[in-house]
Amino acid sequence: MIVVGDLVTDVLVAHGGPIELGSDTAAAITVGGGGQAANTAAWLAHTSRPVTLIAAVGDDAAGRERVAELTAAGVRCAVRAHSDAVTGSVVVLAGPEERTMITDRGAALLLDPADVRAELEATDATHLHLSGYPLLHDGSRPAGLEALAAAAERGLTTSVDAASAAPLRSVGAQAFLTWVADCDLLLCNADEADVLAGPAPAAEQARRLTSHVRNVVVKQGAAGATWASSGGTVVTVTPSRVPMKDPTGAGDAFAAGLLAAWCSGQEPKAALKAGAALGAEAVASIGARPRR
Numbered sequence: 001m002i003v004v005g006d007l008v009t010d011v012l013v014a015h016g017g018p019i020e021l022g023s024d025t026a027a028a029i030t031v032g033g034g035g036q037a038a039n040t041a042a043w044l045a046h047t048s049r050p051v052t053l054i055a056a057v058g059d060d061a062a063g064r065e066r067v068a069e070l071t072a073a074g075v076r077c078a079v080r081a082h083s084d085a086v087t088g089s090v091v092v093l094a095g096p097e098e099r100t101m102i103t104d105r106g107a108a109l110l111l112d113p114a115d116v117r118a119e120l121e122a123t124d125a126t127h128l129h130l131s132g133y134p135l136l137h138d139g140s141r142p143a144g145l146e147a148l149a150a151a152a153e154r155g156l157t158t159s160v161d162a163a164s165a166a167p168l169r170s171v172g173a174q175a176f177l178t179w180v181a182d183c184d185l186l187l188c189n190a191d192e193a194d195v196l197a198g199p200a201p202a203a204e205q206a207r208r209l210t211s212h213v214r215n216v217v218v219k220q221g222a223a224g225a226t227w228a229s230s231g232g233t234v235v236t237v238t239p240s241r242v243p244m245k246d247p248t249g250a251g252d253a254f255a256a257g258l259l260a261a262w263c264s265g266q267e268p269k270a271a272l273k274a275g276a277a278l279g280a281e282a283v284a285s286i287g288a289r290p291r292r
Contacts, residue, residue, distance in 0.1 A: 005037025005131025007055035008088035037131035043256030045074035046290040062087040109139035113146035132163030162188035239276035249288025254279035
């Protein structure tokens with residue numbers, strides 16, 4: 001499997017209660033690898049799925065550390081180090097129920113369409129998963145579009161994660177849905193589904209979006225997830241409740257579990273359950289990646 005998108009440094013601030021503005025808030029702070037695409041690739045490797053990440057970092061210590069972490073986790077890295085940029089970084093404010101991200105995308109904006117095409121033309125992979133982040137920013141958008149075009153030319157199945165509600169609103173739902181038109185699977189959380197399909201129950205949102213892509217999954221965290229296909233199939237799975245330590249990376253783990261199952265030929269219901277199981281594993285520990 002090929003995953004295209006972002007590889008950054010996460011500064012994870014896990015706080016147990018409200019942030020005390022203008023004062024001190026107790027938190028556990030860790031620094032490590034992050035980025036939606038990189039996290040999904042790491043979780044795919046955790047399922048023993050062969051996976052290659054295409055991304056961009058700075059030619060700096062942070063970039064080298066991020067690549068080394070993924071390589072150690074079993075991810076093949078097709079990652080260019082740019083001498084004129086720094087590796088992107090994200091401050092993640094993670095509370096008991098939600099997280100907020102403050103982002104400097106850095107070298108991620110320099111993702112090169114030529115690098116993406118060259119890797120896809122040389123691969124024997126059968127599926128491309130694209131993080132939506134490259135599409136949401138002017139600098140990296142050509143590389144995201146090139147990934148989808150090259151995958152289509154080579155007959156790969158494709159999936160896209162809608163990534164984040166705020167930048168989706170900035171680029172506009174219609175533009176984003178035009179960019180991902182006819183992909184095989186679109187994943188979005190509840191906030192992203194509101195942007196792309198308008199407020200409605202998850203099943204209705206998923207149905208609406210199947211006019212643009214073949215299959216849609218709307219994730220609702222602990223409330224479960226719904227899959228709709230353009231053929232009319234609608235499936236909802238509600239997972240068992242599990243204690244939550246940190247929601248960071250849970251959506252990326254869910255995507256990895258779902259994709260590993262679906263690309264192996266499993267039906268939507270089984271794929272949703274596999275995604276929920278990996279998502280539950282993710283929220284049980286601190287950080288966005290599998291525990292080694």
